[in-house]
Amino acid sequence: MSELSVDHLLGIKYLKPEDIDLIFKTADHFKEVINRPIKKVPSLRDITIANLFFENSTRTRLSFELAEKRLSADVINFSSASSSVKKGETLIDTVNNILAMKVDMVVMRHPNPGAGIFLSKHVDASIVNAGDGTHEHPTQALLDSYSIRERLGEVKGKKIVIVGDIMHSRVALSNIFALKLQGAEVKVCGPKTLIPKHIESLGVKVETNLIKALEWCDVANMLRVQNERMEISYFPSTREYTQQFGLNKKILDSLNKEIVVMHPGPINRGVEITSDVADSNQAIILDQVQNGVAIRMAVIYLLASKINR
Amino acid sequence: MKLLLKSAKIIDPTSSYHLKTLDIFIENGTIEKIGKSLKINKCDREIKLKDLHVSKGWIDTSVSFGEPGYEERETINNGLDTAAKSGFTQIALNPNTNPIIDDNGAITSVLSKAKDHAVQLFAIGALTRRAEGKDLAELFDMHTAGAIAFGDYKRPTSHPNLLKLALQYAQNFDGMVQSYPQDNQIAGNGLVNEGINSTYLGLKGIPAFAEELQIVRDLAILEYTGGKLHIPTISTEKSVKLIRNAKKNGLDVSCSVTIHNLLFTDDVLAEFDTHMKVLPPLRTKNDVKALIKGLKDGTIDMLTSDHTPIDIEHKKIEFEHALYGTIGLESAFGALQKIFSLEETIKFLTKGRERFKIKEPQIEEGTEANLSLFSPGEEYKFSKEHIASTSRNSIFLDFNMKGKVYGIINKNAMAI
Numbered sequence: 001m002s003e004l005s006v007d008h009l010l011g012i013k014y015l016k017p018e019d020i021d022l023i024f025k026t027a028d029h030f031k032e033v034i035n036r037p038i039k040k041v042p043s044l045r046d047i048t049i050a051n052l053f054f055e056n057s058t059r060t061r062l063s064f065e066l067a068e069k070r071l072s073a074d075v076i077n078f079s080s081a082s083s084s085v086k087k088g089e090t091l092i093d094t095v096n097n098i099l100a101m102k103v104d105m106v107v108m109r110h111p112n113p114g115a116g117i118f119l120s121k122h123v124d125a126s127i128v129n130a131g132d133g134t135h136e137h138p139t140q141a142l143l144d145s146y147s148i149r150e151r152l153g154e155v156k157g158k159k160i161v162i163v164g165d166i167m168h169s170r171v172a173l174s175n176i177f178a179l180k181l182q183g184a185e186v187k188v189c190g191p192k193t194l195i196p197k198h199i200e201s202l203g204v205k206v207e208t209n210l211i212k213a214l215e216w217c218d219v220a221n222m223l224r225v226q227n228e229r230m231e232i233s234y235f236p237s238t239r240e241y242t243q244q245f246g247l248n249k250k251i252l253d254s255l256n257k258e259i260v261v262m263h264p265g266p267i268n269r270g271v272e273i274t275s276d277v278a279d280s281n282q283a284i285i286l287d288q289v290q291n292g293v294a295i296r297m298a299v300i301y302l303l304a305s306k307i308n309r
Numbered sequence: 310m311k312l313l314l315k316s317a318k319i320i321d322p323t324s325s326y327h328l329k330t331l332d333i334f335i336e337n338g339t340i341e342k343i344g345k346s347l348k349i350n351k352c353d354r355e356i357k358l359k360d361l362h363v364s365k366g367w368i369d370t371s372v373s374f375g376e377p378g379y380e381e382r383e384t385i386n387n388g389l390d391t392a393a394k395s396g397f398t399q400i401a402l403n404p405n406t407n408p409i410i411d412d413n414g415a416i417t418s419v420l421s422k423a424k425d426h427a428v429q430l431f432a433i434g435a436l437t438r439r440a441e442g443k444d445l446a447e448l449f450d451m452h453t454a455g456a457i458a459f460g461d462y463k464r465p466t467s468h469p470n471l472l473k474l475a476l477q478y479a480q481n482f483d484g485m486v487q488s489y490p491q492d493n494q495i496a497g498n499g500l501v502n503e504g505i506n507s508t509y510l511g512l513k514g515i516p517a518f519a520e521e522l523q524i525v526r527d528l529a530i531l532e533y534t535g536g537k538l539h540i541p542t543i544s545t546e547k548s549v550k551l552i553r554n555a556k557k558n559g560l561d562v563s564c565s566v567t568i569h570n571l572l573f574t575d576d577v578l579a580e581f582d583t584h585m586k587v588l589p590p591l592r593t594k595n596d597v598k599a600l601i602k603g604l605k606d607g608t609i610d611m612l613t614s615d616h617t618p619i620d621i622e623h624k625k626i627e628f629e630h631a632l633y634g635t636i637g638l639e640s641a642f643g644a645l646q647k648i649f650s651l652e653e654t655i656k657f658l659t660k661g662r663e664r665f666k667i668k669e670p671q672i673e674e675g676t677e678a679n680l681s682l683f684s685p686g687e688e689y690k691f692s693k694e695h696i697a698s699t700s701r702n703s704i705f706l707d708f709n710m711k712g713k714v715y716g717i718i719n720k721n722a723m724a725i
Contacts, residue, residue: 013509090626112627113511114581122625133629135511173511197516201505 004302008127010116011136012177020182024146026298027291034070034293044073047304049105050098053079053130054091057109059265059289060130060140064107067296073304076103091115092122099125104307105300108132126303134168140264141174143295145182147288148219151260156183161213163245164223164272165194167234171223171264176202189213190245193234210245214255221262222247222272242271249276260284311336312723313349315357317682320364320655324672333363335678338721343674356725358715360686362651365670366398366679366719367658369638370565371541371613373462375699376422378407383618383699385419389428391697393724395638396658396681396714398428399667400616404435405462411435411446416454427722431457431667436475436486440464445475452482457665458539460487463588463633465523467493469530476536485537485665488527490548491589495519500629502590506575512628515590517545524548528555531562539664540564542615544589546599553608563610563664566600568641569704571612571648573597583624583631584704587615601648604657611661614641618700635704639696642683643710651685651712682715682725689713 004019033041049068053061061079068075078098095106107128108116113135120127131137145155152158160179166172166188179186186204188195195206207213214220225241235241247261261273261283269275278285314333319326332347333340349355372392375382383391385402392400402419404410410419416432423430434451438444440461448459459479466472466488475486496519501507503514524540528551531538543549543564555562567587575591585591603609614637623632645654658681662669670679689695691705716725 090622092625110627112629114628117581118627133511134513170511196508196514197503198505198508198514201508 003306007303007306008116008120009138009299009303010120010127010129012138012141012174012181013136015181017181020142020145020178023142023295023298023302024149026302027146027294030070030297030301031291031294034297040070040072042072043301044068044071044304046309047105047307048074048076048103049107049300050103051075051077052095052098052106052108053077054108054110055131057131060109063289063292064130064296067293067300070293071297071301073300091119095119095123095125099123105304126307128299128303131170133170134173135170136174136177137170138174139292139296139299140171141178142299143288143292144175144221144262144264145178146295147262147284147291148260150287150291151284152218155179157185158219159185159187159217160219160221161187161189161207161217162221162223163189163210163213163247165225166190166199166223167194167196168226169223175221176204180204187213187216191235191241210247211251214247214251214259217259219260219262220247221264223264224266224268224272238271246270246272246274247277248274249280252277252280252282258282262288265289310721311349311352312718313347313352313355314361314363314682315355317361317363319672320362320651321672322652322656326672335718338678340672340674340676340678343672354723358682358684360684361715362683362685363672363680364655364683365659365672365681366717367396367681368399368661368667369397369613369616369641370401370611370661370665371403372400372616372638373403373405373618373634375618376406376419381699382620385422385430386426387697387699388618389423389426389430390724391638392428393717394697394714396642396683396717397638398679398681398717398719399431399662400428401431401433401457401665403433403462404440404460409435409440411438411440411451413447413450413454416451416456420455427717427719427724429720431455431665433458433460433487435459436461436466437471442467442471445471445478448475448479448484449482452484457667458485458487460489460539460541463489465489465491465493469526472527473530473534476531476534476538480536483537485539487539487541488523490520490523490527490540490543491515492519492523492526495522500586500590501578502575502592504575504593506578510578510581512578517547517592517596520545520589521547521551524551528560528562531555531560536561538562542567542570542589542613543609544570544592544596544600546596549599549603549608553603556608565611565613565661566604566609567615568612568637568644569615569635571597571600571604572644573704581628583626583628584635584702584706586628586631586633587635587704588633605653610664612657614638618698619702620700621702624702635702636696636698636700637703637705639698640691640703640705640708640710642714643689643691643712644705644708646685646711647709654712678718680718682717683712684715685712687711687713
């Protein structure tokens with residue numbers, strides 16, 4: 001396969017396994033590029049990309065911007081924590097105004113699930129979903145799988161547990177789709193109040209005991225507790241959360257095997273994982289960040305190659 | 310005015326003319342004669358239409374327009390025109406206007422705006438002042454003005470004591486209280502049915518039990534207070550069971566179901582299409598099955614299109630921000646015939662009057678002509694050209710339909 005089966009990256013659920021293979025192969029190449037002294041290729045000199053962030057983001061925005069610049073695309077940035085609707089302008093109008101300035105691709109983060117899909121139907125540009133509410137965060141899931149593949153050789157057959165706030169997490173949902181698509185086994189672990197009631201319909205198992213989950217897994221992906229997405233409190237205190245679902249070095253060392261620890265960032269040190277875990281050899285958190293640039297370069301490069309230029 | 314309907318097949322199991330193809334002569338709004346090949350002198354209009362069928366006029370007990378306050382969505386006049394074109398001779402208007410229809414003056418105002426139309430409009434008054442769920446509105450005064458029931462549309466009466474008081478108070482004048490079945494605390498920020506699809510799409514869900522819990526509560530209150538309770542638009546399998554049992558136990562409760570909740574499941578949400586965003590939310594196959602069974606066995610007293618015009622500015626936006634609702638008058642007949650026989654369809658489209666104390670029309674000589682005219686056979690794809698409403702937010706766009714409507718004869722007027 002030489003091109004993606006989709007024209008937009010709206011979610012992992014719209015991809016085929018071959019798409020993921022292609023993205024990973026392309027990312028391998030770009031990973032080599034970004035470790036060269038001259039970290040840049042001229043591939044997208046004729047492409048203009050708008051990064052539209054309707055929700056706060058630091059690392060994802062920087063990672064996308066860096067990926068775009070390393071491909072030599074022209075980049076414009078738009079950040080607004082308050083949604084466009086609140087300002088009176090609709091999302092379609094905002095984006096069409098930007099597209100009128102001859103933009104080819106839109107990378108969008110938005111607080112509403114399905115916002116990228118909605119946009120892809122109403123505007124004429126290639127859309128990359130950089131996180132849409134509690135729906136998907138496809139590039140994060142791709143970089144997570146890529147990092148697992150890098151550390152463990154392959155994703156197929158591996159046992160991955162996703163720990164934490166599953167209900168409010170687009171990272172969890174995209175990871176579940178991506179891991180299942182590649183043939184991994186997936187469990188989710190967290191307080192029942194933060195696990196969607198019907199999550200097992202996605203082919204994952206629920207484990208509410210962290211130690212049991214860790215003893216089972218090859219990889220633990222420790223999610224951040226998303227207080228900003230909670231309208232009520234789903235657990236009594238952070239302290240209690242950490243007592244039950246926080247990963248510390250003592251637990252890690254008590255396991256009879258060496259598991260890989262991941263975190264999509266930003267870390268609440270001492271809450272989901274302690275500093276000694278985050279900084280240990282078993283953690284691949286910074287590898288994830290570096291791979292994020294390569295994966296985003298691959299996604300943007302492959303989507304741009306489908307644009308009529 | 311003298312009207313002659315030529316070769317009309319009468320669909321009305323309660324009439325002696327059921328399934329007969331006859332001419333119907335109507336003079337000044339009264340069916341004067343029904344017979345074969347009638348010859349009438351100086352007829353104002355002779356109506357000959359292909360495959361013409363007639364039935365008692367159809368009724369819809371939950372219709373929203375936008376007047377006053379949201380005229381950009383729909384006016385009373387165009388709304389009633391739409392109802393007529395869709396075969397409805399009577400509709401009950403919800404009080405979800407701006408200002409809310411919550412007093413005698415507002416009831417009088419909407420009734421007077423509709424008085425010259427062929428479609429008869431009945432008004433439902435708000436149960437509480439401004440539908441805020443705090444203090445009872447002037448129910449008796451609205452009853453005097455002609456309100457046929459009282460409810461805060463889709464705002465649930467969250468305070469149990471308020472519903473208790475309403476059910477007790479309305480008994481003085483045999484008034485009917487409507488209670489929207491949703492526990493808002495359980496529903497939370499939910500947008501669609503909680504289930505496999507909401508999980509897959511990352512959308513917050515409204516669990517079925519948000520509806521069922523409220524119904525359990527309402528039935529317990531009704532058991533205590535007595536009175537008449539109508540639960541509009543139920544949507545789950547268990548809700549049907551709860552109401553079936555309550556009726557067995559002698560409670561004076563009725564309920565309705567929307568047409569779209571009988572035809573769609575939450576599987577259609579995959580594309581985040583805001584046309585599919587309705588309240589109550591689309592549920593699962595099992596719910597649809599139970600709702601259809603409940604309608605057939607009489608547990609569900611009536612169906613409704615739950616016609617809710619929403620302007621494009623509030624629909625062509627992100628799913629989370631889009632308003633709930635679909636228009637449904639235009640699509641009602643064609644959609645129902647996809648799942649029910651013609652006779653069943655007509656039966657369901659004419660049910661509900663008794664509960665709202667609206668006089669039952671008849672197709673007999675000497676009775677007032679209240680008729681719907683239609684052709685049941687034609688199949689077509691529902692598209693924007695079939696929409697008469699000001700707003701075009703139809704869940705049925707691109708849906709395959711069976712049966713077209715010619716119009717109505719009612720109140721000594723004709724809309725064909």
